[in-house]
Amino acid sequence: MPYISNTDKEREVMLKEIGVSSFDELIANIPEKFRLKEFLGLEPAMSELEIAKRLFEITSKNLCTNKANSFMGAGVYDHFIPAAVDYIISRAEFLTAYTPYQAEVSQGTLQAIYEYQSMICDLTGMDISNAGMYDGASAAAEAILMAARKTRKYKAIIAGTINPRFKEVIKVYTEGVGIELVYIPAVNGVINPADVKNAMDDKTACVVVQTPNYFGNFEDMFEMDTVIHETKALFIAVVDPISLAVMNAPAEYHTDIVVGEGQALGNKQYYGGPLFGFLATKMDLNRMMPGRIVGETVDTDGKRAYALTLQAREQHIRRDKATSNICSNQALCTLAATVYMSMLGKNGLIEVASQCATKAHYLANEIAKLDGFELAFNHPFFKEFTIKTPKAATEIKARLLEKNILAGVDLSEIGEDNMLLIAVTEKKSKADLDAFVNALMEVNNG
Amino acid sequence: MAETIFEKSRTGRKGAVLPKNDVNVNINDCIPEKYRRKEQVKLPEVSEMDVMRHFIELSHRNHFIEKGFYPLGSCTMKYNPKSHEAFVRNNCLMDLHPYQPEHTVQGALEIMYDLQNDLAEISGMKNVTLQPVAGAHGEFTGLKVMKAYHEAKGNHHKNVIILPDSAHGTNPASVALAGMKVVEIKSDDKGMVDLEALKAAVNENTAGFMLTNPNTLGLFETQIEQIAEVIHSVDGLMYMDGANLNALLGIVRPGNIGFDVMHFNLHKTFSTPHGGGGPGSGAVGVREDLVKFLPYPMISKVEDHFILDSSHKETSIGKVHSFYGNFAVNVRAWIYIKTLSGEGLRAVAENAIINANYIMKKLENTFLVPHNHTYCMHEFVASGDWQKEKCVIELKDKGKCEIKTLDIAKRLLDKGYHAPTIYFPLIVHEAMMIEPTETESKQTLDEFISAMIEINEECIHHPELVINAPMNTPVKRVDDVKAVKDLNVRFKW
Numbered sequence: 001m002p003y004i005s006n007t008d009k010e011r012e013v014m015l016k017e018i019g020v021s022s023f024d025e026l027i028a029n030i031p032e033k034f035r036l037k038e039f040l041g042l043e044p045a046m047s048e049l050e051i052a053k054r055l056f057e058i059t060s061k062n063l064c065t066n067k068a069n070s071f072m073g074a075g076v077y078d079h080f081i082p083a084a085v086d087y088i089i090s091r092a093e094f095l096t097a098y099t100p101y102q103a104e105v106s107q108g109t110l111q112a113i114y115e116y117q118s119m120i121c122d123l124t125g126m127d128i129s130n131a132g133m134y135d136g137a138s139a140a141a142e143a144i145l146m147a148a149r150k151t152r153k154y155k156a157i158i159a160g161t162i163n164p165r166f167k168e169v170i171k172v173y174t175e176g177v178g179i180e181l182v183y184i185p186a187v188n189g190v191i192n193p194a195d196v197k198n199a200m201d202d203k204t205a206c207v208v209v210q211t212p213n214y215f216g217n218f219e220d221m222f223e224m225d226t227v228i229h230e231t232k233a234l235f236i237a238v239v240d241p242i243s244l245a246v247m248n249a250p251a252e253y254h255t256d257i258v259v260g261e262g263q264a265l266g267n268k269q270y271y272g273g274p275l276f277g278f279l280a281t282k283m284d285l286n287r288m289m290p291g292r293i294v295g296e297t298v299d300t301d302g303k304r305a306y307a308l309t310l311q312a313r314e315q316h317i318r319r320d321k322a323t324s325n326i327c328s329n330q331a332l333c334t335l336a337a338t339v340y341m342s343m344l345g346k347n348g349l350i351e352v353a354s355q356c357a358t359k360a361h362y363l364a365n366e367i368a369k370l371d372g373f374e375l376a377f378n379h380p381f382f383k384e385f386t387i388k389t390p391k392a393a394t395e396i397k398a399r400l401l402e403k404n405i406l407a408g409v410d411l412s413e414i415g416e417d418n419m420l421l422i423a424v425t426e427k428k429s430k431a432d433l434d435a436f437v438n439a440l441m442e443v444n445n446g
Numbered sequence: 447m448a449e450t451i452f453e454k455s456r457t458g459r460k461g462a463v464l465p466k467n468d469v470n471v472n473i474n475d476c477i478p479e480k481y482r483r484k485e486q487v488k489l490p491e492v493s494e495m496d497v498m499r500h501f502i503e504l505s506h507r508n509h510f511i512e513k514g515f516y517p518l519g520s521c522t523m524k525y526n527p528k529s530h531e532a533f534v535r536n537n538c539l540m541d542l543h544p545y546q547p548e549h550t551v552q553g554a555l556e557i558m559y560d561l562q563n564d565l566a567e568i569s570g571m572k573n574v575t576l577q578p579v580a581g582a583h584g585e586f587t588g589l590k591v592m593k594a595y596h597e598a599k600g601n602h603h604k605n606v607i608i609l610p611d612s613a614h615g616t617n618p619a620s621v622a623l624a625g626m627k628v629v630e631i632k633s634d635d636k637g638m639v640d641l642e643a644l645k646a647a648v649n650e651n652t653a654g655f656m657l658t659n660p661n662t663l664g665l666f667e668t669q670i671e672q673i674a675e676v677i678h679s680v681d682g683l684m685y686m687d688g689a690n691l692n693a694l695l696g697i698v699r700p701g702n703i704g705f706d707v708m709h710f711n712l713h714k715t716f717s718t719p720h721g722g723g724g725p726g727s728g729a730v731g732v733r734e735d736l737v738k739f740l741p742y743p744m745i746s747k748v749e750d751h752f753i754l755d756s757s758h759k760e761t762s763i764g765k766v767h768s769f770y771g772n773f774a775v776n777v778r779a780w781i782y783i784k785t786l787s788g789e790g791l792r793a794v795a796e797n798a799i800i801n802a803n804y805i806m807k808k809l810e811n812t813f814l815v816p817h818n819h820t821y822c823m824h825e826f827v828a829s830g831d832w833q834k835e836k837c838v839i840e841l842k843d844k845g846k847c848e849i850k851t852l853d854i855a856k857r858l859l860d861k862g863y864h865a866p867t868i869y870f871p872l873i874v875h876e877a878m879m880i881e882p883t884e885t886e887s888k889q890t891l892d893e894f895i896s897a898m899i900e901i902n903e904e905c906i907h908h909p910e911l912v913i914n915a916p917m918n919t920p921v922k923r924v925d926d927v928k929a930v931k932d933l934n935v936r937f938k939w
Contacts, residue, residue: 001797003527003786006797006800010887014801018807027697027823029666029820031670040787041567042791043787045784045790046784047785051533051784055781058553062553064537064538065546066537066541072545072546080462080464084498086535088497088498088502091501091505094505098516099720104920104922105920106509107507111448111507114935115451121936122489123487123489129935134579137765137767137768138583145623165769168764169765176623176624177625218481249487269540269541271773272768272769272770273544273774274724274772274775276725292723298924299924305925306924312930319615320621322615322622325582328725330723331722332721333721333724335722342451342497343461345455345461345491347460351464358473359467361475398547406546430468
């Protein structure tokens with residue numbers, strides 16, 4: 001059998017040592033009627049070679065973004081990933097290691113997490129980051145739970161302009177605990193701080209605002225800070241980590257908790273998973289945080305060492321009083337992010353962000369020149385923007401796909417049939433952008 | 447001591463290089479001043495070789511499966527096949543965007559659909575969602591489904607989940623997150639669910655019972671039929687924590703023994719790598735009448751093509767993940783099932799059970815095994831109680847010290863093994879939970895058994911070796927208390 005070491009002979013010796021004559025004696029206490037008499041009804045076993053062929057056939061049915069001109073984003077992005085990233089995360093030393101409970105033989109994983117936390121703190125300007133969450137959406141949901149725990153209030157005010165996937169996950173995560181969710185509707189692609197102010201009351205635990213928001217527009221986070229911090233409610237920001245190389249560190253607008261989707265940092269799209277969420281906050285909220293946290297300490301010789309810390313918050317100690325049930329941290333994804341940020345460094349990440357923004361603006365300008373197309377909003381944006389299309393966006397998408405262009409994400413889901421959300425990363429060349437513009441023009445004329 | 451990557455930084459040094467920006471737009475014209483970062487971001491400035499040397503140096507400070515044995519109970523640290531890794535690094539899997547039109551991702555959907563079905567066959571459940579990305583995430587999802595079932599019937603009062611005191615810590619934490627209450631019942635003196643205690647705890651508010659089977663002592667719950675009867679008699683639902691599913695593959699289907707909902711840990715049972723703490727996958731299976739509550743979308747087949755099916759959105763609990771779960775992890779599990787099929791999966795369980803019983807038998811005279819009245823399944827729980835009683839050492843600064851399970855675990859690290867899961871389950875003093883998995887050979891088990899016996903000898907004759915362990919690891923025993931007291935969670939530079 002594949003991946004089973006023992007031979008029939010060894011099994012026989014072992015059974016004898018155990019003191020039974022057959023395997024069935026070992027499971028004699030399982031009621032007879034429950035024991036399967038036949039093998040499970042699965043398709044016949046395949047060898048590695050057969051699976052390779054099968055996978056080749058199956059995956060050939062997929063159109064992958066590296067063979068198309070893709071402008072898809074809306075939370076998951078196709079950024080350049082240096083080969084060094086996959087080399088490190090493929091190393092068995094990281095790949096097949098267990099959760100680092102036994103610190104003395106997990107220093108590699110622990111130090112990498114510590115460095116990840118440090119980088120997230122440096123990007124966001126916050127004091128403390130956890131080791132990672134399932135995805136940006138669940139990180140946002142857990143941030144709301146954290147705010148409720150801190151303030152002992154059960155109302156969350158959320159910008160209507162956050163990613164719809166986040167809205168869905170937030171609902172499922174917070175309804176059990178009984179948190180009331182109040183969405184502030186978008187006005188011309190952003191939310192109005194005055195509307196936030198009006199919605200807030202003495203039951204408000206937190207306000208959640210995403211910038212750049214789902215449409216790509218910048219929200220006025222400084223004004224939000226003023227409005228929110230007139231009260232004791234916490235300010236939760238949802239951000240794109242790549243944008244932080246050039247945009248305000250969330251600490252500049254005094255957020256209490258920062259979360260976001262981390263996939264853009266060195267992780268492949270993989271049809272939306274694995275992703276990872278990041279969550280960073282101020283030091284005085286550390287005991288309210290969900291998830292793993294690594295701290296620096298020493299060993300008995302006084303040498304620098306790392307260990308999981310603040311574990312009294314966690315499920316294996318606190319059980320139903322824990323700050324969260326989470327006990328993994330998408331560790332390999334956060335390792336990819338750490339290697340990615342190390343490979344790019346300060347200047348590299350600024351360059352990535354600058355290329356995303358400048359190329360996105362070039363494209364937006366060119367599209368706006370086309371007859372029938374215009375920018376949907378008149379707000380500053382980073383790497384993603386929304387256009388108004390002369391025909392249904394789904395139709396435009398379908399026509400562009402014939403030209404091998406994945407045109408973006410249409411906003412029909414939120415009732416905007418003539419809007420298309422377009423993401424541009426540093427991977428796009430001017431030629432890719434021009435090809436997109438030409439294709440749009442042809443589709444509109446044709 | 448390993449320097450941090452930050453200490454290796456030198457101003458101006460570069461790793462990755464991007465192509466020259468070929469559009470003529472100024473970044474300052476894109477981001478108005480108000481929105482620009484005020485202080486430059488701090489990230490290390492290092493070369494590619496610096497990065498490689500750094501992370502390779504870190505990698506040498508880890509234990510991992512290819513290096514040595516993990517006798518780690520409840521965690522099923524089996525070998526992770528290399529073909530899986532090669533196969534998932536395929537552009538037609540890596541470079542798929544979750545919003546691509548369905549007809550451009552038919553291959554991805556086909557794999558997911560097939561995996562849903564295979565897991566349903568293995569578990570005896572009607573259908574399976576692949577959306578949860580971890581065991582605890584699966585628990586939360588399953589509990590939300592249970593709540594939805596009761597609420598759909600108007601039974602809003604059903605909000606109590608009963609758990610045995612041997613349950614994983616995630617179980618009660620997930621119940622709380624799902625907005626329900628926990629009632630814990632004591633296990634009986636054989637480590638099993640105490641049927642009388644269960645009956646006493648059950649009432650009209652009972653939403654369900656969460657059980658790991660085999661339980662966290664590695665024992666099959668022989669009264670499972672009666673347990674299910676008690677729970678079902680009040681319209682409660684039976685939830686199986688699938689952490690120990692490795693023991694049941696091809697032997698028992700949870701759906702046949704009274705369970706209505708369960709989660710799989712694909713990173714345990716189905717050999718996807720743990721990654722130092724994820725990404726995993728916590729797929730959830732349910733019986734037929736609960737399928738409509740599963741997260742949307744499910745993957746369905748319509749004629750000869752596959753779709754993301756949200757037709758049950760109205761009844762669904764909603765979404766627990768932005769997209770469709772940890773797709774790359776699920777593909778690995780799919781490959782594993784295709785490789786092994788029915789006969790191979792049965793062999794997995796048989797070999798896992800034989801390996802565990804073999805170690806238990808060989809160690810039961812050296813270490814207390816409180817529940818060796820019966821054969822174990824894929825794991826067993828030993829205790830350090832005998833050593834704690836017998837072995838005392840006088841230390842200069844601390845006075846008289848007993849040898850504890852923690853010390854034994856740390857001494858194992860010195861001998862090249864990972865430690866067992868310790869101090870869990872909570873119902874066994876000084877617990878050491880040992881699970882060898884089917885992929886380990888008799889030779890490895892024999893060496894491990896010898897190491898354990900040797901440690902017992904050391905406890906008696908050289909306790910200083912045990913209490914000061916580990917000494918041969920990259921760092922010596924780590925000060926957990928200082929890690930909390932002098933909290934340092936980021937490098938300041």
